[in-house]
Amino acid sequence: MPKIIEISTSGRGFFNITRAIEREVAGDGLCHLFLQHTSASLVLTENASPEVPKDLETLIGRIAPDGDPAYRHDDEGPDDMAAHFRTLLAGHDLSIPLADGRLLLGTWQGIFLWEHRHNPHRRRIVITVLPEAT
Amino acid sequence: MPKIIEISTSGRGFFNITRAIEREVAGDGLCHLFLQHTSASLVLTENASPEVPKDLETLIGRIAPDGDPAYRHDDEGPDDMAAHFRTLLAGHDLSIPLADGRLLLGTWQGIFLWEHRHNPHRRRIVITVLPEAT
Amino acid sequence: MPKIIEISTSGRGFFNITRAIEREVAGDGLCHLFLQHTSASLVLTENASPEVPKDLETLIGRIAPDGDPAYRHDDEGPDDMAAHFRTLLAGHDLSIPLADGRLLLGTWQGIFLWEHRHNPHRRRIVITVLPEAT
Numbered sequence: 001m002p003k004i005i006e007i008s009t010s011g012r013g014f015f016n017i018t019r020a021i022e023r024e025v026a027g028d029g030l031c032h033l034f035l036q037h038t039s040a041s042l043v044l045t046e047n048a049s050p051e052v053p054k055d056l057e058t059l060i061g062r063i064a065p066d067g068d069p070a071y072r073h074d075d076e077g078p079d080d081m082a083a084h085f086r087t088l089l090a091g092h093d094l095s096i097p098l099a100d101g102r103l104l105l106g107t108w109q110g111i112f113l114w115e116h117r118h119n120p121h122r123r124r125i126v127i128t129v130l131p132e133a134t
Numbered sequence: 135m136p137k138i139i140e141i142s143t144s145g146r147g148f149f150n151i152t153r154a155i156e157r158e159v160a161g162d163g164l165c166h167l168f169l170q171h172t173s174a175s176l177v178l179t180e181n182a183s184p185e186v187p188k189d190l191e192t193l194i195g196r197i198a199p200d201g202d203p204a205y206r207h208d209d210e211g212p213d214d215m216a217a218h219f220r221t222l223l224a225g226h227d228l229s230i231p232l233a234d235g236r237l238l239l240g241t242w243q244g245i246f247l248w249e250h251r252h253n254p255h256r257r258r259i260v261i262t263v264l265p266e267a268t
Numbered sequence: 269m270p271k272i273i274e275i276s277t278s279g280r281g282f283f284n285i286t287r288a289i290e291r292e293v294a295g296d297g298l299c300h301l302f303l304q305h306t307s308a309s310l311v312l313t314e315n316a317s318p319e320v321p322k323d324l325e326t327l328i329g330r331i332a333p334d335g336d337p338a339y340r341h342d343d344e345g346p347d348d349m350a351a352h353f354r355t356l357l358a359g360h361d362l363s364i365p366l367a368d369g370r371l372l373l374g375t376w377q378g379i380f381l382w383e384h385r386h387n388p389h390r391r392r393i394v395i396t397v398l399p400e401a402t
Contacts, residue, residue: 001162002231002238002266027267028269030300030396032164034231036240038180044360046306046352051341058338059353063197063331070192073185084180085193088224090356092178095229095363097270097302097394104270104394106304126231126238128164131267132270133295133399135296136365136372136400161401166298168365170374172314197331204326207319218314219327222358226312229363260365260372262298265401 002128009040009115009123012079014053018103018111024127026101033094033111034126039083040115041090042125047110060086076117083116090114098129136262143174143249143257146213148187152237152245158261160235167228167245168260173217174249175224176259181244194220210251217250224248232263270396277308277383277391280347282321286371286379292395294369301362301379302394307351308383309358310393315378328354344385351384358382366397 003024009015025031035042046052064085067078074080094111097104105111113123137158143149159165169176180186198219201212208214228245231238239245247257271292277283293299303310314320332353335346342348362379365372373379381391 001233029267030398032229032231034229034238036238036243038178038240038242043356044306045356046341049341049343052349052352055339055341055349056353056356059332059336059349064193068193071189073180073183073189075183081186081189081193084186085190088177088179088190091225091359093229095300095302095361097300097396099269104302104304106306106392108306109304124240128231129267130164130264130398133297133397135367163401166363166365168363168372170372170377172312172374172376198327202327205323207314207317207323209317215320215323215327218320219324222311222313222324225359227363258374262365263401264298264398 002126005125005127007113007123007125010120011118012115015113016110017113021111022103025098025129027129028099029129029131031096031098031103032128032130035092036124036126038087039117040113040123041087041092042094043090043112043114044094044109045112046108048108079118086116136260139259139261141247141257141259144254145252146249149247150244151247155245156237159232159263161263162233163263163265165230165232165237166262166264169226170258170260172221173251174247174257175221175226176228177224177246177248178228178243179246180242182242213252220250270394273393275381275391275393278388279386280383283381284378285381289379290371293366293397295397296368297366297397297399299364299366299371300396300398303360304392304394306355307385308381308391309355309360310362311358311380311382312362312377313380314376316376347386354384
């Protein structure tokens, strides 16, 4: 059975979960992370500068704005539809090569849970480790 | 050998294929769905409101417009290049954890074939089930 | 252990690496390609028209412009932040079904390394082959 972990977010923003994921995996192959939500993302991005997440927010906010007058779907508020489009663009899962229990990330790659809603949420991630062909 | 299924679309729009995929898979591990096309997408998004797909069309249409005067590639009409960019942004494949023949989707996640061309098409999906590491 | 290959780019643009990848894989299952960088992408797109990559550059340049006055992060120049956002939108990995050593790409799908930086770079790709469930 795959493993499921929960991550709490404090509202819109980037949460570096690289360590949390590393603790859960072992062996060799491919680590797959699947977010069971349509209003948050799992992404790899630059792990060093705190300014990169801020600029990513600015850029995605232009193409997926909160409270756009064209939205028909706003049951959960002005960030509801924006969050769905952000998730569609930025994705909801990651596949990362794994060797001897270590994720083969590049030097500057960090794993982030990107919360797209303004309110805090608990987000569920399904972790599956797949073996390599021998 | 992986399994290949075909889905017919009636032109641009979202087609919920969750049930069609569930019928094809069994066992445990990860289900991979691969669309063999560059002008349609496979996406997970909100499965309850019919207004979400309409708003997603509005939003992506702003950044991947039909018939943009800047396009050099329009061999198949004004939606040709728009469809390629939509595919690049929204993606062409999905990986979904599978347990005991059940896709571990979140409550609000549905699997959609998103047709980006205005004309009807037949779209081929390659389904591969990968076993979990033991 | 997964295989790692390096591809040299001559600066921003699309590099068709379909043949280079085909040479590295064998067997059946799923081929996973993972780019260890946050400023270049791996994408599938139309492999026939040289105009498609040019139009994709035009379109993504509108939503991830170089040298935007809003950027806080520009340590490596005006294309630094643009490259991170392009990578986030276009992705950094691919999963392609494999049968008898052949990638099951659609007729028009080619594998491209999309360099987002203007300067030449060497880019590392981790190749993992995953077996199908039996």
